[in-house]
Amino acid sequence: MVDEKDALSKNWKFDGKNVALYAIKGRRSQMEDRYVIKTNIMNTGISLFAIFDGHGGEFAAEYATTHLMKNLTNKIIEVKKLLDEKTDATEELKIFNSNTPDNLTPKMKTKIIKIEEHTPTKMKPISSADDSVISLNKHKQDPLNLKKDITTLKNVDDEIINPSSYLQKDGNINFSKILIDEVLAADKLLIEAAKLTYDIAGSTALIVLVEGTTLFVANVGDSRGVMCDKKGNAIPLSFDHKPQQMREKKRIAEAGGFISFNGVWRVAGVLATSRALGDYPLKEKQFVIANPDVLTFDLSHHDPQFIILASDGLWDTFTNEEAIECIKKHIDDSFYGAQYLTIQSFNRGSLDNITVLVIKFPPIWSKESQVVDHGGSKY
Structure with missing residues (x-):
C-alpha cells in the first residue's frame, strides 16, 4: 500500500521566470522521470x-538528461556561432565590395583575406553525440563482472556531420534536423552502453526548442505537450506513439513483431x-524505434498564453482540454499551477x-539564462 504522504513529499520543483515545474514520485517505488530547463542558452536567444519518462529503471532517462x-x-x-560568423562575414564583404581596391586601407585588405579564408568546409567537422560513453558508465557496476574496456567502443555515429549542413539557404538554422540527428545519435550510444551492463531500461523524450517566435517540438513516446492559444x-x-x-x-509487423x-x-x-x-x-529487432516526430509552430500566429509539457502520469488522468482549463484557473498560483495540476492528477x-x-x-526569460535539470535519484 502506498503511503500518500511519502508519495507527495518526494518531489522536485522549480519556480523560475515564466517557467515552473513540479514532479512527484507518486505511487511508484522510484522516480524515473527526468527534466531539463535551459533558457537563453549562452545568450543565443535559444x-x-x-521531459524524459523512464521505464524499466532510471538508466535511459538519466542518460538522456545528461x-x-x-x-x-x-x-x-556550434551551429549558431557558425551562422553568426557567416552573417558577419557577408556584411563585411558587402562593405568591402563597395570600395575600389585603391581606396582600401591595409587593415581592410587584411580583413578581406581573413574573410575569404573563412569557409564552412575549413571548419573542423563535429559528429553527433560526441559525448563520451565512458562518463556514463564509470560509476556503473557490471552485473557479470565483464572486463570489457568501454574505451574500445567505436563511435557508432560513423557519419561525420559538418555543422554547415544545418544552415539553410534562407539564412536560418534547420533545428528540426539537429533535433532528429542528436536524438538518434544519442540513442545509438545509449544502446551500446546498455548492452555492456545488460540494462534494458528505456525512456520517452519530449524536447521543446524555442527561438524567437518559432517553436520546435521533438517527440519520442508518450510524454506530451499542449499549448493554450490566445x-x-x-x-x-x-x-503519442x-x-x-x-x-x-x-x-512493427513488417519488422516481424x-x-x-x-x-x-x-x-x-x-x-x-x-x-x-x-x-x-x-x-535490435526494430520493434521499437527512437525516430522522433518534429512539429514546428509559429508563435506569432498562435499567440500562446502558456504551454504544458508532462509525462504520461498526468495524461493517464487528464485530457489535453482538462489540463489546459486547470492551468488557466491556477496560472497565478505558485509554480504557475503546475503543483496544483500534479496533485490533482495524483x-x-x-x-x-x-x-x-x-x-x-510572453517569455521574459528570453534575455536571461536559467539552467536546471534533474538527472539523479535524490529529491
Whole structure:
C-alpha cells in the first residue's frame, strides 16, 4: 500500500521566470522521470525544455538528461556561432565590395583575406553525440563482472556531420534536423552502453526548442505537450506513439513483431509505447524505434498564453482540454499551477510518476539564462 504522504513529499520543483515545474514520485517505488530547463542558452536567444519518462529503471532517462541534452546544447551553440560568423562575414564583404581596391586601407585588405579564408568546409567537422560513453558508465557496476574496456567502443555515429549542413539557404538554422540527428545519435550510444551492463531500461523524450517566435517540438513516446492559444484552445504540440496506431502497428509487423492487448496495447506484450530511447532488446529487432516526430509552430500566429509539457502520469488522468482549463484557473498560483495540476492528477488515481512543466508567455526569460535539470535519484 502506498503511503500518500511519502508519495507527495518526494518531489522536485522549480519556480523560475515564466517557467515552473513540479514532479512527484507518486505511487511508484522510484522516480524515473527526468527534466531539463535551459533558457537563453549562452545568450543565443535559444531555449530548451525537456521531459524524459523512464521505464524499466532510471538508466535511459538519466542518460538522456545528461548526455543527449549536453550534446544537443553544444551542437546548437556550434551551429549558431557558425551562422553568426557567416552573417558577419557577408556584411563585411558587402562593405568591402563597395570600395575600389585603391581606396582600401591595409587593415581592410587584411580583413578581406581573413574573410575569404573563412569557409564552412575549413571548419573542423563535429559528429553527433560526441559525448563520451565512458562518463556514463564509470560509476556503473557490471552485473557479470565483464572486463570489457568501454574505451574500445567505436563511435557508432560513423557519419561525420559538418555543422554547415544545418544552415539553410534562407539564412536560418534547420533545428528540426539537429533535433532528429542528436536524438538518434544519442540513442545509438545509449544502446551500446546498455548492452555492456545488460540494462534494458528505456525512456520517452519530449524536447521543446524555442527561438524567437518559432517553436520546435521533438517527440519520442508518450510524454506530451499542449499549448493554450490566445483564445484558450488546447493545441496539441505532440502526438503519442502507441502500438495500436495504424502506422506503428504496420511498422512493427513488417519488422516481424506483434502487439497484444492486456488492459493496454503493448509491443511484443511488453512496452506500452512504440517508440523510445533505449529498450535495446526490442530496439535490435526494430520493434521499437527512437525516430522522433518534429512539429514546428509559429508563435506569432498562435499567440500562446502558456504551454504544458508532462509525462504520461498526468495524461493517464487528464485530457489535453482538462489540463489546459486547470492551468488557466491556477496560472497565478505558485509554480504557475503546475503543483496544483500534479496533485490533482495524483488524487484522480494516477499510478505513475507525474512531472508537469509550465511555460508562461510572453517569455521574459528570453534575455536571461536559467539552467536546471534533474538527472539523479535524490529529491
